[in-house]
Amino acid sequence: MQLKEAPSATREMFYAEALGDALRQELRRDERVVIFGEDIAAHGGAFQVTAGLLKEFGKDRVKNTPISENGIVGMAVGAALTGLRPVVELMYVDFMGLAMDQIVNQAAQNRFMFGGQARVPMVLRTQGGSGRGNAAQHSKSLEAWVAHVAGLKVVMPSTPADAKGLLAAAIRDDNPVIFIEHKLLYRTKGEVPTGEHVVPLGVADVKREGSDLTIVTWSREVLFSLDAAAKLADEGIAAEVIDVRTLVPLDRETILRSVRKTHRLLVVHEAVKRAGYGAEIASLVAEEAFDDLDAPPKRLAGLETPIPYAQHLEKSVVPQVDDIVHAAKGLVG
Amino acid sequence: MNIARDTALELYRVMGTIRRFEQRAEQLFGENKIWGTIHNYSGQEAVAAGVSAHLRDDDWITSTHRGHGHCIAKRADLGKMFAELLGRETGYCRGRGGSMHIADTSKGNLGANGIVGGGIPIAVGAALTAKQTKTDRVAVSYFGDGGANQGTFHEGLNLAAIWALPVVFVLENNQYAETNPVRDAFAVEDIATRAAGYGMPGVTVNGQDVRETYRAGGEAVARARRGDGPTLLVMDTYRYGGHYYGDPQVYRSKEEIEEWRAKRDPLAIARDWILTEKLASPADFDRIDTEVDAAVERGVKFAEASPPASPITLPEDVYAT
Numbered sequence: 001m002q003l004k005e006a007p008s009a010t011r012e013m014f015y016a017e018a019l020g021d022a023l024r025q026e027l028r029r030d031e032r033v034v035i036f037g038e039d040i041a042a043h044g045g046a047f048q049v050t051a052g053l054l055k056e057f058g059k060d061r062v063k064n065t066p067i068s069e070n071g072i073v074g075m076a077v078g079a080a081l082t083g084l085r086p087v088v089e090l091m092y093v094d095f096m097g098l099a100m101d102q103i104v105n106q107a108a109q110n111r112f113m114f115g116g117q118a119r120v121p122m123v124l125r126t127q128g129g130s131g132r133g134n135a136a137q138h139s140k141s142l143e144a145w146v147a148h149v150a151g152l153k154v155v156m157p158s159t160p161a162d163a164k165g166l167l168a169a170a171i172r173d174d175n176p177v178i179f180i181e182h183k184l185l186y187r188t189k190g191e192v193p194t195g196e197h198v199v200p201l202g203v204a205d206v207k208r209e210g211s212d213l214t215i216v217t218w219s220r221e222v223l224f225s226l227d228a229a230a231k232l233a234d235e236g237i238a239a240e241v242i243d244v245r246t247l248v249p250l251d252r253e254t255i256l257r258s259v260r261k262t263h264r265l266l267v268v269h270e271a272v273k274r275a276g277y278g279a280e281i282a283s284l285v286a287e288e289a290f291d292d293l294d295a296p297p298k299r300l301a302g303l304e305t306p307i308p309y310a311q312h313l314e315k316s317v318v319p320q321v322d323d324i325v326h327a328a329k330g331l332v333g
Numbered sequence: 334m335n336i337a338r339d340t341a342l343e344l345y346r347v348m349g350t351i352r353r354f355e356q357r358a359e360q361l362f363g364e365n366k367i368w369g370t371i372h373n374y375s376g377q378e379a380v381a382a383g384v385s386a387h388l389r390d391d392d393w394i395t396s397t398h399r400g401h402g403h404c405i406a407k408r409a410d411l412g413k414m415f416a417e418l419l420g421r422e423t424g425y426c427r428g429r430g431g432s433m434h435i436a437d438t439s440k441g442n443l444g445a446n447g448i449v450g451g452g453i454p455i456a457v458g459a460a461l462t463a464k465q466t467k468t469d470r471v472a473v474s475y476f477g478d479g480g481a482n483q484g485t486f487h488e489g490l491n492l493a494a495i496w497a498l499p500v501v502f503v504l505e506n507n508q509y510a511e512t513n514p515v516r517d518a519f520a521v522e523d524i525a526t527r528a529a530g531y532g533m534p535g536v537t538v539n540g541q542d543v544r545e546t547y548r549a550g551g552e553a554v555a556r557a558r559r560g561d562g563p564t565l566l567v568m569d570t571y572r573y574g575g576h577y578y579g580d581p582q583v584y585r586s587k588e589e590i591e592e593w594r595a596k597r598d599p600l601a602i603a604r605d606w607i608l609t610e611k612l613a614s615p616a617d618f619d620r621i622d623t624e625v626d627a628a629v630e631r632g633v634k635f636a637e638a639s640p641p642a643s644p645i646t647l648p649e650d651v652y653a654t
Contacts, residue, residue, distance in 0.1 A: 066491060066492065068492060071487075072492070073454075074451075074457070074489070075458040075492060078395075079459070083466065101448055111652075113434040114444060115425060115430060121653075150651050151651055174653035
């Protein structure tokens with residue numbers, strides 16, 4: 001009799017649901033995990049990620065807080081330093097500005113400043129991005145702010161399965177992790193393992209293989225890039241799409257291996273181009289794989305404006321599918 | 334409240350150690366052996382000594398940029414403190430933190446803090462851990478009148494109050510936020526009245542008399558330990574030195590400093606009290622002073638004999654693995 005490995009069970013889930021599944025998995029697994037934030041308890045969070053958790057775990061582990069971003073992030077730092085594993089939710093990444101001292105001067109640096117005496121195992125869950133008409137104070141993509149700070153890890157999942165697995169890994173990590181979801185991904189669907197699912201931080205995922213150019217991207221632009229790759233295929237261009245998944249730590253090897261194969265790099269992100277994280281990836285490739293390139297590394301990213309309100313204006317400032325197709329053709333052609 | 338002889342002498346010893354440590358640190362700074370900056374706690378010794386006397390090693394504190402006193406009162410090792418100031422491998426933070434970031438997690442000291450008011454919500458988080466894990470541990474957050482005007486004060490006190498967390502907020506009103514006098518930074522005379530706005534007790538304490546700080550600290554810590562929630566203690570105190578070593582201090586007069594030193598010195602007040610109540614003799618003080626001097630000198634010797642911190646291992650402490 002031949003033994004076959006049982007396929008792990010999966011179920012189609014929304015991205016928001018998959019995140020909730022990860023929280024449930026970790027709350028069950030480790031009693032040190034506590035979650036808190038604004039409107040996360042009875043209301044289930046502004047995007048319904050924490051729906052149902054209050055009922056299962058009670059108000060000591062699923063806590064609503066006042067609107068005090070710096071206070072609650074600081075509370076997470078203190079709780080993490082003393083033995084809990086807090087997951088704190090900031091409703092919008094734009095609100096990080098209110099909590100930046102605790103994120104940068106405290107969470108990120110405590111371990112280093114204390115000569116390795118402390119660990120700060122906390123996750124700051126938040127969401128960013130445009131596309132819902134929320135205008136400039138609720139639509140930014142601010143990953144570059146935190147990717148710049150030594151001591152933080154930065155995670156930006158694009159699919160429901162990654163969302164679950166990466167959040168579980170972030171909660172189990174002994175460092176402060178900034179976990180940035182995207183508001184327009186919450187209602188996207190995908191197959192997600194129903195059992196324990198952990199995706200290690202620092203491992204990129206080749207979401208589509210190709211040989212003509214490498215598109216490196218993350219978050220919602222992964223979906224746009226995959227759509228663009230399908231269109232490019234119709235025109236005979238084979239694009240490889242790499243979802244970095246975690247900006248810090250960055251899986252440099254997967255990016256370099258791909259570029260050495262395709263000889264062309266296009267980095268796509270929603271955040272503004274100037275001093276965006278795409279510059280980091282373009283520089284990495286220029287420094288490490290210059291001789292493998294057949295064209296200069298190219299970045300396609302948000303315009304250098306705040307995010308506008310009106311729907312057509314909002315779309316005009318962040319890369320859309322056709323923009324990616326156009327940029328890719330320019331690079332290959 | 335009657336304070337027994339042993340406790341009284343221990344309070345005096347802790348205050349004397351802080352005073353002597355700061356003198357020695359300034360001397361080392363003057364000899365160019367300390368890099369960066371240091372902030373002298375002299376004048377405020379009764380606050381840290383009186384409150385932290387009620388804390389166990391598994392209780393937590395958060396401290397400030399003026400943190401040497403809090404650290405010593407939480408029973409830190411003087412040698413490791415001096416070694417940190419001198420940038421040695423044996424320092425509390427292996428030379429990564431310096432004066433403004435000394436932490437000793439083995440004694441529950443969650444660190445000095447270079448950000449004014451930065452430690453307040455961290456202490457609230459520690460208190461959340463105490464409550465969540467169903468222990469009777471408490472957290473004390475030391476901060477100054479400057480810290481009391483940060484948003485973290487408002488957010489932190491409110492969070493602690495709504496969940497009745499076991500934390501004591503110790504506001505050291507040393508009369509100046511860096512160079513800005515308290516009268517220019519608060520529209521209220523009595524800062525402790527702010528506590529009412531958060532639904533917690535607020536008590537103004539003579540921060541120069543260790544009997545008072547010990548009594549008020551004891552009540553607030555006991556209240557937190559019982560699960561009855563947070564307290565705000567406003568300690569009226571005075572900073573003998575400038576904001577930092579070398580501060581020209583144009584914002585206050587020499588007479589003012591001399592008056593506090595002459596009439597309200599915490600060590601002199603403690604001596605008077607202990608002698609008046611015949612808890613100890615002048616010979617006891619002489620013995621303690623000699624022991625304190627020796628302990629501080631041992632600390633300096635240890636630090637000076639230690640190797641400089643190694644840059645090779647620097648990246649190790651950025652992320653936990």
